Amino acid sequence: MGSHSLYQFLFFFLLVSLLSLLSLPHPVLCHCKRPPVIFNLGDSNSDTGGLVAGLGFPVNFPNGRSFFRRSTGRLCDGRLLIDLLCQSLNGTFLSPYLDSLGGFKFTNGANFAVVGSSTLPKYVPFSLTIQVMQFLHFKARTLELVTAADSGNLINDEGFRNALYMIDMGQNDLADPFSKNETYAEVVKRIPSVIREIHNAIKTLYDEGGRNFWVHNTGPLGCLPQKLSLVQKKDLDSYGCISSYNSAARLFNEGLRLLCQEMRSELKDANIVYVDIYAIKYDLIANSTKYGFSTPLMACCGYGGPPYNYNIKVTCGQPGYQVCNEGSQLVSWDGIHYTEAANTFIASKVLSTAHSTPPTAFDFFCRS
Numbered sequence: 001m002g003s004h005s006l007y008q009f010l011f012f013f014l015l016v017s018l019l020s021l022l023s024l025p026h027p028v029l030c031h032c033k034r035p036p037v038i039f040n041l042g043d044s045n046s047d048t049g050g051l052v053a054g055l056g057f058p059v060n061f062p063n064g065r066s067f068f069r070r071s072t073g074r075l076c077d078g079r080l081l082i083d084l085l086c087q088s089l090n091g092t093f094l095s096p097y098l099d100s101l102g103g104f105k106f107t108n109g110a111n112f113a114v115v116g117s118s119t120l121p122k123y124v125p126f127s128l129t130i131q132v133m134q135f136l137h138f139k140a141r142t143l144e145l146v147t148a149a150d151s152g153n154l155i156n157d158e159g160f161r162n163a164l165y166m167i168d169m170g171q172n173d174l175a176d177p178f179s180k181n182e183t184y185a186e187v188v189k190r191i192p193s194v195i196r197e198i199h200n201a202i203k204t205l206y207d208e209g210g211r212n213f214w215v216h217n218t219g220p221l222g223c224l225p226q227k228l229s230l231v232q233k234k235d236l237d238s239y240g241c242i243s244s245y246n247s248a249a250r251l252f253n254e255g256l257r258l259l260c261q262e263m264r265s266e267l268k269d270a271n272i273v274y275v276d277i278y279a280i281k282y283d284l285i286a287n288s289t290k291y292g293f294s295t296p297l298m299a300c301c302g303y304g305g306p307p308y309n310y311n312i313k314v315t316c317g318q319p320g321y322q323v324c325n326e327g328s329q330l331v332s333w334d335g336i337h338y339t340e341a342a343n344t345f346i347a348s349k350v351l352s353t354a355h356s357t358p359p360t361a362f363d364f365f366c367r368s
Contacts, residue, residue, distance in 0.1 A: 003091035026163045032366035035108065036089040037159050041201065042168035044337060046082040047072030047096070050114040054126070056099035057115075058315030062301060066326060066340050071317075075115065076333050077300070077326075078340030082111070082166070084347035089363055097134055107153050109163060110138060116246035118172035120190065125135075128169050132201050139208065155229075164365045168216040169193060169202065170256065174248050175221055178339040179230070184244045188251050195255045199263065203325045206267055212365040213272045215260055217253040219281040222246035225299045225308040226335035239286050240297050251276050257357070271364065276355040280340075281345050285329060291345060292329050299335035310335035 022025050051057050052073035064071040067078030073096070074080055083093050086108075112277035114126035122129040139293055146156050155163070173194045175185045202213055214268055221227060222245030228234065235243045253276070260274040288296040295306070301316035301323040302309040314320045316334035324330055333339045338346070353359040 004069065017274075030089050030363050031361075032089050032363050033319060033368065034162070034366050035154055035365040036086070036088065036091045037090070037163040038094060038109040038166060039135060039163055040082055040094055040113055040133070040166040040168070041128060041164070042082075042111070043074050043081075043172055044113075044115035045171065045219075046080055046111065046168045047074065047115050047222040048080065048082065048094055048111050048113070048165070050096040050111065050126070051116070053096045053100065054114060058317075059357075062323050063317055063334075065291040075337045076340060076343065077344040079343060079348070080291065081343045082113075084343060085350065085362060088347070088351055089366065097138060104186050105211050106138075107155065109155070113168070113181050117169065119194045120173060120175065120231055122197065128167075128179070128197055128201050130356055132204050135205070136208065140161045149362040157209070162365065163210065164212045164214055165202075165210045166214045167198060169198065170252055173203070173242060174218065174245070174252060175227070176247060178221075178227070178248075185250060187248050189271060191248075191252050191255055194252065195259050198256065199259055200234050202263060202272070205265075206270055212271050213270060214257065214362075215273065216275050216277045217256050219251050220246045220285065221249045223282070223285050223297060224336055225297055225302070225310045225332050226312075229304070229308040229335070230312065241282075241285070249278060253339055260357070271360070273360045274357045276357075277346070277350075279347040279355055283349075284342060284345055287353040288331060293342070293345075294329055296328065299332045300328060300330040300339055301334045308335065328355070 007109055049072055052059055059071050059073045059075065061071045062077065064074060065077050074209060076136055086093055092108055095105040095111045097112045110306050112131040117126045117128065117131065119128040121127065124130070143157060146154050173190065174187060176189070196230055218262070220241055222242030223239070227242055227245060231242060237243045257274050260272050264270070264272050284291060285291065285296040288294065297308060299309045301321060303311040303322055305313035309322065329341055330339055331342045349355055355359055
């Protein structure tokens, strides 16, 4: 290879490396001084395979096509927000708690999130209460094993204390009653009960020694292609989203924000960060063209074509589905969940701290 060709190769290699770094969802380097340990409680927005592991429910390809090149149980073409947040800490993806083949993959925490989860009713699989109970069992059993001669590098008591406890729950508590034709008044009436369950979950985890909490609010429910396709009489806002659904989401989010504020006063030695996912997602939909996205209210993977490409009888991965070209910059993956491209945008906004109260870097819990 001549010197000119060598320089061209080196330039190309450096350019590709730089572009790869720029494409990462984190704007700053991770400052963690100890391995991050994360426990996540949530629904399908953060389920990394719990539904498949727990119930054997099939989540078919093309789910997973963009990153994993196979279905991993995530309702997405690639990585979820939680995956990108873990990667920002140079950490590995969280394994589903229900994965019976997980072995000793839980050295970095565990994911209790399962598709369809909500806070109410309390004692049905896999409600927030049940996920907390699963965590308590996981912790007790792990600490038993740590005392054995061969601990398998499991999490010790200090690891549980220093861990980050993430909660991403509430969307289904609003979506399910709306889908059952409950009125707006009936839906918002249950919000205080939902907030109370999240309070109880945080308090239980605190009583177990947890001190670091990261709480996501819920996104703009009225902008989901699924909802837009199923609701006959729609009160649409200027961006084409259902106003009443988004109003209910904002009421829930305000209650959650106030809860986090109150619990910071109640639990003075706890770090409780509230993250406004709604604002990030709504901004993405409202300004999709500005951010390089197209048709923000149409699913990439579904059936029926414009305007929403969603049909409840032919959902993504089921016989007859249609899917956009890989690399298409759509916001919605399957009418309910976001694409990896959208999740990458959302992750960058979360990591910027601009939407966090207090404005806390995501790696705060593993710095000391």
